[in-house]
């Protein structure tokens with residue numbers, strides 16, 4: 001997977017290099033390219049924002065620097081593109097352009113799985129200020145599959161935090177990018193339920209004991225207890241997940257929220 005991020009704060013994304021991505025990057029599974037938007041602002045003051053047409057508070061990110069930054073990513077992608085064979089099926093070779101925005105569709109684990117399985121090159125355009133001149137997103141439609149995505153119903157100073165969250169959520173689902181792939185199938189939101197509580201040594205801590213079933217060695221009872229905990233927690237904390245659960249039954253293992 002290749003990620004390109006265009007931002008006025010590339011240093012914001014540096015921690016991704018240290019964390020899980022570090023190993024995935026070394027193994028060549030993941031490539032993270034950071035682009036400073038200011039490198040594409042060619043006026044004397046490297047201006048990336050200006051006042052909004054129609055008035056109102058705040059500033060809007062200018063179109064030209066974004067256009068040039070995205071051009072340069074497209075050019076580098078084209079030079080790395082595998083040759084198209086004559087009988088190749090016509091397919092949509094446009095890279096995905098994700099624009100974190102409060103006005104986007106809400107990101108979730110199902111979307112993370114979908115991106116990890118289906119995408120090979122994702123470009124992120126985290127905005128600052130009040131957003132990006134809309135004409136950039138309109139122009140981009142001809143060269144990218146443009147996808148506004150919200151991390152949740154709140155407003156951030158910029159989309160960089162949302163990009164970090166999405167890159168982490170997607171990368172850990174790429175086979176081999178995660179230390180211990182087995183732990184994927186029991187985590188929260190797989191099977192449409194929240195995760196059960198976990199415990200480790202010591203068996204008594206500040207007079208609190210580990211649930212006895214977990215020490216019993218009875219694997220069927222342990223599995224049942226864990227499932228009950230998942231259902232209990234989901235009802236208590238995320239009833240919305242219950243309501244949206246499809247009628248096709250509770251035991252679909254591969255359902256990913």
Ligand SMILES: COc1cccc(COC(=O)c2cn[nH]c2)c1
Pocket residue numbers: 099100101102127128129130131132149150151152153154155156157158159160162
């Ligand atoms: C594209 O336009 C804007 C405007 C304002 C802020 C931002 C940054 O993203 C968010 O605030 C966000 C992302 N998911 N939830 C909140 C983008």
